Amino acid sequence: MYKYKVPITIVFIILFLSSEKILAQTKVSHKINPDEYAMIKSNRKDGRFINARGIAQSMLRDEKPKLAYNPNFSRTQFRNWQKKVKEAMKKLMNFPDLKTYNAPSPKMLYVKQKDGYKLQKWEIYPLPHAAVRFLVLVPNKLRRTPSPAVFCITGTGGTKEGMASAPFPFNNKVATTGPYRKKYGKHNKMAVHYAKMGIIAVSVDNPGFGEQADLSNVANRGWVHGAQILAKKLLELGWSYLGYSTFLKTKILKWMEKQPDIDKSKIIVSGLSLGTEPLMTLGVLNPEIFAFVYNDYLCRTRERQLILTKPDSKGYRPIPNHSIIHSVPNFWKYFDFPDIVASLAPRPVLITGGGLVRDIKLVKSAYKKVGEENNFKVNYYNEYSDPKNRSNIKKLPEGISRAAYLRLENVVPSRHFFKNKVAIPWVKSILNMK
């Protein structure tokens, strides 16, 4: 007996020790057929889902926006609806109650003479712990005094300095410039383009980017990292990234309205990409804003969540609008982006990057209703400038990829930048400038 016992034990020990390695080697690399799983659909007779993604998807499908724009509104119904949109937006943006907070006066940090304009840097104190900075470009020769002014909001990863051709207040460009300056830096100098026109431009950051990023002056991290962590904390605090962003930007807008150089009846908001979100919220909450340059394609963000579900071969479905910096609790219960833009009528709006014809028509109907059809202007990418080339479907199909989606939206994603050649002439026209 004893003769065999040791070897058998040893065999077991070897088997035990090697089992994890054996398992690791036999681990199958699962590849799936994306087409087969493109739709999130139940394979049960009762239509129910066992997986939670299917359940959440169904809940979103059921959650029809309460304040969707209806083209059949009478003018009175339209006006009442606009009020409701504003009330809902106020609730969603959830500004803090700061009745007992006395903010110090805004401070000018520097002024530099640049080619044709003065570059000022300012700081305001919108929250007890915050110092928020922005740049102001004042042309040497203003076309008018007081002057129209443009409130310039950059996209994800962009900075106020990038838009204003201003010196970076930190060493590390990698962490702060994002993808937008790489190829289209000249176009994206949004604030400079407006200043060169002869009107005042104000250039602001998005929270968590540029000077507002944690460790921005030293660390070389993923460019959206800081903003995501911020968004997580804000959600946990019962706020949201867009709510916080809108709050800070509202304070800067109110500062603008008080400047003697600025004609407060002629303030235009110009937003690129991520910047179109605060453009919409500011627009709804501040009826005194004169006009809007919406530097993106017009899309339905709620619909995008429902249809962008085709996984890659590893089983990862796209995350529409990637990051939680776009997440606002309960937003979709009220409206989608075209509803919000429709609620801006009759104020002038330029869409620089096209979109689905269905959504453009919807917004146009609101402008027709209030008798200002010409105040809503849409520029398509060159590839889609001929209406014959535009996809024009009523309902986007579920289960598509991001690339297929953007094609259906008439978008050329590789040329996602500030369309200065479209925006500047339009802004001149609405200001009756030559």
Place this chain on the structure above:
Amino acid sequence: MYKYKVPITIVFIILFLSSEKILAQTKVSHKINPDEYAMIKSNRKDGRFINARGIAQSMLRDEKPKLAYNPNFSRTQFRNWQKKVKEAMKKLMNFPDLKTYNAPSPKMLYVKQKDGYKLQKWEIYPLPHAAVRFLVLVPNKLRRTPSPAVFCITGTGGTKEGMASAPFPFNNKVATTGPYRKKYGKHNKMAVHYAKMGIIAVSVDNPGFGEQADLSNVANRGWVHGAQILAKKLLELGWSYLGYSTFLKTKILKWMEKQPDIDKSKIIVSGLSLGTEPLMTLGVLNPEIFAFVYNDYLCRTRERQLILTKPDSKGYRPIPNHSIIHSVPNFWKYFDFPDIVASLAPRPVLITGGGLVRDIKLVKSAYKKVGEENNFKVNYYNEYSDPKNRSNIKKLPEGISRAAYLRLENVVPSRHFFKNKVAIPWVKSILNMK
């Protein structure tokens, strides 16, 4: 002139084409000194922050929990406070209004005879689109009839099958078992341990894991991916991962309470890691639950957010509790984890993984107050079984790493699993079983 013009143009073209490459090569790899940036602190005289992380950090610091447990409560104050904790929790968990929904009856999917117990699989329909499955282990010889029952909740990446030694209903183990089965699979068969004791065990998934994961049967993805996407959607729908999880688990609890085999006055909730969160919410919302096995160390989750700030050399600060599956809007405005556990007094609670002496003492004071000190039992890791070896500080310092934090909390993270050898004897003792 012509002789030189061509070469100069070519030089410019070459310079232009190579500029991006040159820039890419000169890109500095920024490394920072983690100690230097460990604290999130302002370097300004006015104490304000320019970066948004500092602002959010300060807002969280200011947000003192409104319903923190106070050791000086009278017994009446304590009872009133418990009611308020329950009301706040109800609000935070935000269950949907389903008055018009008639759920089909629960269904048993299979029953199998196993070694000493019957394994049943059940399905209930808590939401219009949902079919939620759980396992029930009924010992052949129940120690009592009707029997006490344990509601077993696994940790991140775990599954009901892992806890119940049940067959996986899908092929792909990689995507569904998570990290918990690898080394401590035997310990983590939580439901089996209880069934072997002779009492009924119910084994449930966490949302987005196991059978509740999207594409779980085919795809080989990161094990927390599906749950994170789910959490994002739930936050956007105005809900939260913990709210959804608590809702489904409440429905299973209510099912348990109706089973003739189960003594509804002797239902115990046993949660591992992530599972301790629904343990706490279920405990607060359902005063009929008899006792709790809290398989983790007792920590303050809000405090952890404030102090875990020491970055790595790339400038990434730790994300306490990693994923948004732990994010519940406004939770921190009301309480921290020890407050919630204190509110469970006088019901029996076992903490299996120690924690900071300060927090243990705090909860103990609540049990003393209601005259049931012995109902709160804490087991430390062996390394800290001698009180002399335990760190015992009143206030954890800001600016520490995750490893330093866990050391201060008296935790051995490498042995994070279900402590069956501690839990089973304790459960026997509170049930007066031998």
